[in-house]
Amino acid sequence: MFTGIIEELGAVKAISRKGVITVLSVKARMCAQDVKSGDSIAVNGACLTAVKIENDTLSFELLEETLKLTNLGKLKINERVNLERSLKIGERLSGHFVTGHIDCLGVIRHKTHLSGNLCFEIAVPKDFLKFIVPKGSVAIDGISLTVVNKRSDTFSVYIIPHTLRNTTLSFKGPSSILNIECDILAKYKIS
Numbered sequence: 001m002f003t004g005i006i007e008e009l010g011a012v013k014a015i016s017r018k019g020v021i022t023v024l025s026v027k028a029r030m031c032a033q034d035v036k037s038g039d040s041i042a043v044n045g046a047c048l049t050a051v052k053i054e055n056d057t058l059s060f061e062l063l064e065e066t067l068k069l070t071n072l073g074k075l076k077i078n079e080r081v082n083l084e085r086s087l088k089i090g091e092r093l094s095g096h097f098v099t100g101h102i103d104c105l106g107v108i109r110h111k112t113h114l115s116g117n118l119c120f121e122i123a124v125p126k127d128f129l130k131f132i133v134p135k136g137s138v139a140i141d142g143i144s145l146t147v148v149n150k151r152s153d154t155f156s157v158y159i160i161p162h163t164l165r166n167t168t169l170s171f172k173g174p175s176s177i178l179n180i181e182c183d184i185l186a187k188y189k190i191s
Helices: 064-069 161-166 184-190
Strands: 008-018 021-027 040-043 046-054 057-062 080-085 104-114 117-123 137-140 143-150 154-159 177-182
Touching: 021 046, 040 057, 137 154, 154 161, 177 184
Parallel strands: none
Antiparallel strands: 008 021, 008 080, 021 057, 040 046, 040 080, 046 057, 104 117, 104 177, 117 154, 137 143, 137 177, 143 154
């Protein structure tokens, strides 16, 4: 379980194949601390298991299903990723409950400034739009955000300068592919 509050931007250090497994290695100075093999780390919002920790590098094993259902299969060496360690009992919950189980991929349609605010309009498959609730929460590449509005095939979120500086959203623009996790409360209410 995560909160959607990004702890640091990591950098992809290596991507290799071992049979049907893809090994993703990420440089992570902060998130590599106090982590042991078997711990969960959200990488762009996808819950992954740390299988190897060497100094400031975390390695994860990804199955074909993970590569297909997330944007992790499109990563390149040195690309930045959002990282968050799993929630500890007793810690503050600053974002919202994020499971790390990606529901779908979204695509940025527009990145605009509205009334001085940076706004992303994101298209998602219609089957998942029913779980997007105006003024509700959504995790985009693992970032806890509030939905501003929703249309027939898109929804919008505003991005504050702090979030832009401290997440991968500063590198994203129209046509960028994002991991989307709908709010778990909306999924249970509507399902």
